[in-house]
Amino acid sequence: MSETVLNMRNLRVTYPKLSSKVDVVRNCSLQVGQGEILGLVGESGSGKSMTAMSCLGLVPKPGRISGEIEVGGQQIVGRSESQLSEFRGGLSAMIFQNPMTALNPFLNISDQMADAIVSSRPLSRSEAMSESLAALHAVYIPNAEACLAKYPHQLSGGQLQRVMIAMAIACKPRLLIADEPTTALDVTIQAQVLLLIRELASEMKLAVLFITHDLSVVASICDRVAVMYAGEIIESGPVADVFKAPAHPYTRKLFSTVPTLGSKNKQLEYIPGQVPDMSNLPAGCAFQSRCDVAMDQCRDSAPNLSASGPGHLAACHLVASHEDMN
Amino acid sequence: MDTMLSATNLVKNFETSAGVVKAVNDVSFDLQSRHTLALVGESGCGKSTIASAILRLTDIDAGVVKFGGDNVALMNMNHLQEYRRNVSIVFQNPYSSLNPKMRIREIVGEPLRVCYGLKGKELVDRVEKHLLEVGIRAEHINRFPHQFSGGQRQRIAIARALALEPKILILDEPTAALDVSVQAQILNLFQDLKQRLGLSYLFISHNLATVEYIADRVMVMYLGKIVEQGPVKAIFENPAHPYTRALLDSVPSLDPANRHQLKALHGELPDPTNLPDGCAFYSRCNRAQDRCKTSSPDLLTMGRDHAAACFYPITLEIDT
Numbered sequence: 001m002s003e004t005v006l007n008m009r010n011l012r013v014t015y016p017k018l019s020s021k022v023d024v025v026r027n028c029s030l031q032v033g034q035g036e037i038l039g040l041v042g043e044s045g046s047g048k049s050m051t052a053m054s055c056l057g058l059v060p061k062p063g064r065i066s067g068e069i070e071v072g073g074q075q076i077v078g079r080s081e082s083q084l085s086e087f088r089g090g091l092s093a094m095i096f097q098n099p100m101t102a103l104n105p106f107l108n109i110s111d112q113m114a115d116a117i118v119s120s121r122p123l124s125r126s127e128a129m130s131e132s133l134a135a136l137h138a139v140y141i142p143n144a145e146a147c148l149a150k151y152p153h154q155l156s157g158g159q160l161q162r163v164m165i166a167m168a169i170a171c172k173p174r175l176l177i178a179d180e181p182t183t184a185l186d187v188t189i190q191a192q193v194l195l196l197i198r199e200l201a202s203e204m205k206l207a208v209l210f211i212t213h214d215l216s217v218v219a220s221i222c223d224r225v226a227v228m229y230a231g232e233i234i235e236s237g238p239v240a241d242v243f244k245a246p247a248h249p250y251t252r253k254l255f256s257t258v259p260t261l262g263s264k265n266k267q268l269e270y271i272p273g274q275v276p277d278m279s280n281l282p283a284g285c286a287f288q289s290r291c292d293v294a295m296d297q298c299r300d301s302a303p304n305l306s307a308s309g310p311g312h313l314a315a316c317h318l319v320a321s322h323e324d325m326n
Numbered sequence: 327m328d329t330m331l332s333a334t335n336l337v338k339n340f341e342t343s344a345g346v347v348k349a350v351n352d353v354s355f356d357l358q359s360r361h362t363l364a365l366v367g368e369s370g371c372g373k374s375t376i377a378s379a380i381l382r383l384t385d386i387d388a389g390v391v392k393f394g395g396d397n398v399a400l401m402n403m404n405h406l407q408e409y410r411r412n413v414s415i416v417f418q419n420p421y422s423s424l425n426p427k428m429r430i431r432e433i434v435g436e437p438l439r440v441c442y443g444l445k446g447k448e449l450v451d452r453v454e455k456h457l458l459e460v461g462i463r464a465e466h467i468n469r470f471p472h473q474f475s476g477g478q479r480q481r482i483a484i485a486r487a488l489a490l491e492p493k494i495l496i497l498d499e500p501t502a503a504l505d506v507s508v509q510a511q512i513l514n515l516f517q518d519l520k521q522r523l524g525l526s527y528l529f530i531s532h533n534l535a536t537v538e539y540i541a542d543r544v545m546v547m548y549l550g551k552i553v554e555q556g557p558v559k560a561i562f563e564n565p566a567h568p569y570t571r572a573l574l575d576s577v578p579s580l581d582p583a584n585r586h587q588l589k590a591l592h593g594e595l596p597d598p599t600n601l602p603d604g605c606a607f608y609s610r611c612n613r614a615q616d617r618c619k620t621s622s623p624d625l626l627t628m629g630r631d632h633a634a635a636c637f638y639p640i641t642l643e644i645d646t
C-alpha cells in the first residue's frame with residue numbers, strides 16, 4: 001500500500017452534558033493512503049462530520065477529542081490552536097457541503113483564495129495570485145482570469161464548488177477532506193465534481209476523506225469505504241468487496257433502501273425504528289433494536305470489528321462467529 | 327382515462343435587473359387521474375415555477391391551467407379556495423415548512439378549521455385520522471415540530487396536505503432533504519397513499535432514480551422548455567433527447583464495476599436572460615449541428631406517447 005497520510009486510531013469525541021458525558025464518536029480508527037479516496041458513509045447524526053472535523057482540530061466547543069490522529073506524520077490531538085492553524089490548509093484542507101455559504105460574500109474570489117494560500121504557504125500576494133489562477137485552471141473554471149475578479153453571488157453553484165476545491169488544492173495539502181461536497185448540487189454538476197475529485201486525487205497524490213450519505217457516490221469514486229452508525233465504524237473495506245458482499249446487517253439494509261436506475265420493480269425497504277439516543281445507548285450492539293438478525297448475545301455485548309474478508313472488517317457477532325468457525 | 331388537470335402553453339417571465347428570464351416558456355401537459363407525472367431538470371429550469379403557477383401562487387403571463395374544465399386564472403376567491411382543497415402541495419424542506427410555534431394538531435388542523443370550520447372533538451378526530459394515514463401515532467398530537475425527526479416532519483407535512491382530501495398532490499422535491507433510509511419510507515408512503523386514496527401526483531425532482539421508482543410519465547425540462555416527455559420506461563430505456571441522455575449518464579451507479587460509465591455534461595448553461603435563437607441546449611450538446619444554432623426544435627413524436635424537441639434525436643440503433 002502507498003504511504004499512509006491520515007492515520008486515526010481510537011478517536012473519541014466527547015461532549016459534556018449537565019450531569020454526564022456523550023461520546024458522539026467512539027473508537028474510530030481509519031487510514032487513508034496517498035492518492036486514495038476513502039468514503040465515510042452514514043446517516044445524519046452518525047458522527048461522520050465530527051470524525052472529519054477532528055482531523056483539522058475543528059471540533060466545536062465544548063467537545064473534547066482523545067485518541068490519535070496523525071496527518072502526514074504530525075500528531076493533531078492535543079495541539080494548541082496556533083499549532084493547529086499551521087497544519088490547516090497546508091497539511092489538510094477541507095471542502096464543505098454548501099459552496100453558497102462557505103465562501104465570504106463580501107470578498108471577491110481572488111482575495112479569498114490569496115488569503116488562504118498566503119496563510120499556509122510562504123508566498124507573496126502576487127505569487128499567490130498566480131497560484132490561484134493555476135488552481136482555477138486545474139479545476140476547469142472557464143475564463144479563470146475573469147472568475148478571480150468575481151464575487152460568489154456572480155457564480156453558479158457548480159462553479160463555486162470548483163472554486164472551493166481550487167482554494168483547497170492551491171494550499172498543496174496532503175489530505176483533502178470533502179464533507180458532502182455534492183449534496184447541494186444538481187446531478188449533472190455532481191458528476192463533474194466527482195470526476196474532478198477523482199482526477200485530482202490521482203494526479204496530485206492527494207489522500208481524500210470523502211464524507212457522504214450517498215452510496216452510489218461512494219461506488220463511483222472511492223477506493224475504500226467505512227460505514228458509521230451511532231458514532232462507530234461498523235464496517236470498512238475495499239469498495240468492490242463491501243458493495244458486493246456487505247457484511248454488517250446495517251450496511252445490507254442501507255443498500256436495500258436506495259432506489260437505483262433500472263430497478264423499477266425493486267421494492268424499496270426501509271430501516272424501521274430510530275437511530276438510538278447517543279446519550280443513552282443500549283448495552284450491547286447499538287443497532288440491535290433495528291436489526292432483523294439480532295440474537296441474545298447482541299443485547300449483552302457489543303461486537304468488535306472482525307475480518308469478513310481481506311481488509312474487510314465488520315462489527316457484528318454473526319461475522320465474528322463465522323470467522324471463528326473458519 | 328380522465329384528465330385531472332391540464333396546462334396549456336404556460337409562459338412565465340421574471341423581470342430582473344439583468345433582463346427578462348423566461349422561466350417557463352410555452353409548457354403544456356396533462357395530469358391524468360391516479361397517475362404520477364414527474365417533472366425533472368436542473369436548478370433554475372422552471373420546475374418549481376410550474377408548481378406555483380398551477381396553484382396560482384404565481385400569476386402566469388400567458389397560457390391556461392384548467393382543473394375539471396375550469397380555468398384557474400378566472401376563479402374568484404371562493405372558487406379558488408375550493409380548487410386549492412383539491413390540489414395541495416408538499417414542500418421540499420420539512421424543517422422550514424412547518425411552523426415551529428404550532429403543535430402538530432394545529433398544523434394539520436388549520437386547513438380543516440379554515441375551510442370547514444371544524445372544531446373540538448370533530449377536529450381532533452380528523453387530525454388523528456390523517457396523522458394515522460401517514461404513520462404518526464395519535465398520542466403525539468400535542469408535540470411541536472422540533473420533537474420529530476426529518477422523516478416524521480415530512481410525514482406531518484404530508485398529513486397537512488392530505489387534510490382537505492385533495493385529488494392532486496404536488497410534491498416539490500419531497501425527499502431531497504432526507505436521509506436515504508428515510509427517503510425510502512416516504513417514497514413507499516406516497517405509493518401506498520396513491521393506491522388507498524386514489525391520488526394523482528405531480529412529482530418534481532432532480533433525482534432520476536426516485537422518478538423511475540415512483541412515476542408513470544416524465545417530463546424533462548431545460549431552461550423553461552420541455553425537451554422530452556413520455557412514459558418513464560420508454561424515456562429511461564431509450565432517451566431521444568441528448569440532454570435526457572446526459573442526465574441519465576450523470577447518475578452514479580450503485581455498482582462500483584460501472585464507475586467508468588459516469589459521464590459529466592460539459593459546457594456552461596447559456597445566460598437565462600439572453601437565450602440563444604436556436605436550441606437552448608446547443609452549447610452543451612455533443613450531437614449539435616449548424617441547424618441547431620439558428621432554429622429551435624419543437625416537440626416531435628418519437629414513439630407512442632413519447633416526444634422530444636430535437637432535430638437529431640438519439641434513435642434506437644437497429645442491428646444490421
